[in-house]
Amino acid sequence: MGGSSGSFALFEEIIKLVTKPLPCALIFVLHRGKSSLSELPVLFNSKTKVRMEEPQHLDLLDTNCIYFAVPDYHLLIGPDQRFYLDAAEKDFFSRPSIDATFISAAQSGIPIKAAMLFSGASEDGAKGIRQIAEAGFRTYVQNPDFAEAQKMPLAAIDAYDKHQILNEENLFEEIRSILYSHST
């Protein structure tokens, strides 16, 4: 799941949906300032009982774990099912970049249950979520009409018009059913 400004509160609500063990790894990439020190697993500690982590370089990906990209590094996923931190150039002035994580996931050969993109004021993520869709996985974009910042979901839909749209009414039910579905 990727998002930028306006996505933090959504992510918090999504984490609250995780009330039982997850059949997949759930990875959040949120744009944050370089020096943002607050660790999201600590911040969200009371919201779920499922394990939360900021993956470190070379950690193995686990199911039933929620991961948050650390600030100032791209979070890549390798074919060996390990996380890789990368300090190379920013994308759209962002590190972590959502594109970087999405593209690496699409290329890793690891099955992706779904990719989702939410509110944000940059075009990061559009390329990556398109690549995931074209690799045959399910992709969802928040309806820009009710996103706090429209640019990110709009850019994703502009780049590829076959993403499914997440509407306000059933946003959380839908996400919950995707998380716990058994396909892919």
Place this chain on the structure above:
Amino acid sequence: MIVLEYQELELLIVRVREISGFDFSGYARPSLLRRAARYLTKHAMSLSELIVHLEQGGKVVYDFIQELTVNYSEMFRDPDFFISLRSEVISYLESFPAIRIWVAGCASGEEAFSMAILLKETGLYNRSLIYATDLSERVLSSAREGIFSLGHMRTFSENYLLAEGKYSLSDYYHVAYGQAVMVPDLRKNLVFSLHDLTGDGVFNEFQMVSCRNVMIYFNLEQRQKVFRLLYESLAMFGFLCLGKRETLRYSGYEEHFRVIDTRLNIYQKIK
């Protein structure tokens, strides 16, 4: 955007080795893949065009290798690290009559100059020798010149103050032709030389080795080999400094070090 596949990347690694002798096989694939794909996109090239282009050899391959081995650096990068060095490590180094420090993967010298300034401000510089190495001859020659842009110096000055520097960074350089030139006094005990962490061996024994933001580019196996090299280059009770998100995890040497600073990844060799 150009998409590059892992198999194509392997092909590219082999060709680069054949053309230039430079071997990327110990580097982390996901990062290499991302950077190689960005290179192709930026230069609007396909993989086969790139290979033809690289076959010209010389500067062309060199530029490509340069792009793939991130050289970004800052003086007093992660200012907290220098604060921790001063409080946790310096007092220990003081007990040595002669101090040898190795900055491995020094880029254009930013970190080595920061180290020299720190040693100067703690009164140890005159009996210290800093060896700063990198595999890129280009960054080394710019390090030897000790010239930085004034724009970068502004960021470095902010870092210096955050690192609790005692004076002002501008005390350590003068401005000539719109650029910052590090003062000769700082370069006195600073040696820049070529060293490839993936191919060259131990060349001295050090009280401290700083290898920050370099390990992250290696794959698991290569990383273990480099850890071995750093371990063997350290004197007993010497210090190993890694980057902000680089730990001893998966190094094979966890048992041989004691943690001095968990957050900033400073370790001490204990066996």
